[in-house]
Amino acid sequence: MFEHMTEEEARQHILKEVGEYCRQFHNTGKPFRKGDRIPYASRVYDEKEMTNLVDSALEFWLTSGRYTKEFERKFGEKLGVRYVSTVNSGSSANLLAFNALTSPLLGERRIRRGDEVITVAAGFPTTVTPMIQYGAVPVFVDVTMETANIDVTKLDDALSSRTKAVMLAHTLGNPFDLSAVKAFCDRHGLWLVEDNCDSLGSRYTLDGETRMTGTFGDIGTSSFYPPHHLTMGEGGAVYTNNPLLHKIIRSMRDWGRDCVCVSGQDNLCGHRFDGQYGTLPKGYDHKYVYSHFGWNLKATDLQAAIGCAQIDKLDGFTEKRRHNYAFLRQQLIDRGAEEMLLLPEAAANSEPSWFGFLMTLKKSGIREQTVRAVESAGVQTRMLFSGNLIRHPCFDEMRAAYEAGDAENAGFRVSGTLDNTDRIMRDAFWVGVYPGMTDEKLACMAEIITEAAAGALH
Ligand SMILES: Cc1ncc(COP(=O)(O)O)c(C=O)c1O
Incomplete structure (x- = not known):
């Protein structure tokens, strides 16, 4: 196939085929139907990434x-x-x-x-x-x-x-x-x-x-x-x-x-x-x-x-993440979710490129039930990572030393209390706003989340 080509011509030929392959078999997407899984994140790419690779x-x-x-x-x-x-x-x-x-x-x-x-x-x-x-x-x-x-x-x-x-x-x-x-x-x-x-x-x-x-x-x-x-x-x-x-x-x-x-x-x-x-x-x-x-x-x-x-896609991704955050927030507010959930707010003087949409249940102790219902309705959820890192097994030895007043072996210090950290660990979860999300999916998520929180409350 390549006998009559220069190396550069052969390379261009392969890359053209790879682009074709990507367009044909990746990102083909099928229409969203309620109940379909909504992941919290995913790669967003096209043939440019694949041909570069x-x-x-x-x-x-x-x-x-x-x-x-x-x-x-x-x-x-x-x-x-x-x-x-x-x-x-x-x-x-x-x-x-x-x-x-x-x-x-x-x-x-x-x-x-x-x-x-x-x-x-x-x-x-x-x-x-x-x-x-x-x-x-x-x-x-x-x-x-x-x-x-x-x-x-x-x-x-x-x-x-x-x-x-x-x-x-x-x-x-x-x-x-x-x-x-x-x-x-x-x-x-x-x-x-x-x-x-x-x-x-x-x-x-x-x-x-x-x-x-x-x-x-x-x-x-x-x-x-x-x-x-x-x-x-x-x-x-x-x-x-x-x-x-x-x-x-x-x-x-x-x-x-x-x-x-x-x-x-x-x-x-x-x-x-x-x-x-x-x-x-x-x-x-x-x-x-x-x-x-x-x-x-x-x-x-x-x-x-x-x-x-x-x-090259970062600006477009950022814009989409901001849109998705604002749209989801409004959808949740329109459904009365604010009564049950503390919604995220942009820090003063900032324009965030949101990674995720963090919500804290106002009533403590119903997170598990809410998240189970949200997940079983198809929406992928995440915790704020470690929640409170000090409570993890990797801290067991250090925490024991700290509680015994052995500062040298503790190797960490807590300044004041970590009450809000603990509350987030217990009562918060987040869902995605990545650029591959659509308004349809976001509206569906808002409905599922609101219903799940209401169900857990009553
Ligand atoms: C705030 C923060 N820092 C660091 C990392 C670690 O990045 P990586 O998974 O590429 O090691 C993560 C992972 O998601 C993160 O959320």
Whole structure:
């Protein structure tokens, strides 16, 4: 078939066929009928993602390469951030973001074992895991019921002489009070890490300037796992405007090495064999000099190829998520659901790109019955991830030490109470507003949710 073609002609031929295949067999969709399953999230893509993926496969570079470079450029331009590092998951992005702040290159400001980081327990575990694995002390602060984000009136009480950073996610796309958190960090010389895994495309206005979330703090992180705002299958990104943090992030992502040559490149700086590092012999190959204890957290070029097609769709996705949120909210209000459910509200000064639609039952103790009814009517539901992370088995040993007053072995601290966190853990659930949702499905969800909550009440 390819004998009379150049390699480029053969590639174009294959890609054309792949596009045809995608149009014919994917996204064919059948009309929605009441009772059909309504998932909380799904990938939204077309032939562009699939042809990019196959293009990268035909090139067979596999590790990070030209698509990764293109993705990082496009992502940086879209967010308005200077340095982007693609990684293999959002959890890896958080691991890197946190550990970057422990680098000796940061001098006095580096986070050391035993230093404290202010965060919340109502969220996804891997926002907090890196702190515990390193031996830093997460300090948990309660959230507000309206936004399920940190209650900023409690920040001052959480501060101690060992506080070095604040690391928080924007819950389900709704930004935390960036204005108060940023001012608090600036006032006390603290690092701010924004876990932006659930909020890509959300905007926030601070001092008259509107920017994307993830770009206000020192470091932002994203996840490209399928339910998220963009997908690569698996994948993530870490971003910063700070060149030193970028250098540290790249070093830790790529085995801890000192050298900045990309995969397959040698001697970019022209000094591969003439440096003096640590107590190594002078001229030791710079490619194998390690300035940090790192990992290998890179993504493949196949993942980035999908990301390159997805990023072009981000604005459309964001618009659709906002529409879906507003439509579902109104449908619920029209059906009187507000009497039974606390509905989500956008944070002040924000335009969220909603990841999910969180609802808390006003009457406690009927969540299970409500969720069972919603699920059996075909609507997929989710909890706010861990609810209250401290109550999970992974915290058993630490919780026991904390309750026994053994602060050293506890390895965490609670500032004030976590009453709202516990209430969300007990009484809240969420449903999807992803771009593949239609008004018809949203209206049907509103009906099912309202009926289920009413049924559980009576
Ligand atoms: C807030 C938050 N942070 C981090 C992650 C981890 O991302 P990943 O699944 O790509 O590791 C998630 C996962 O969904 C998340 O919701």
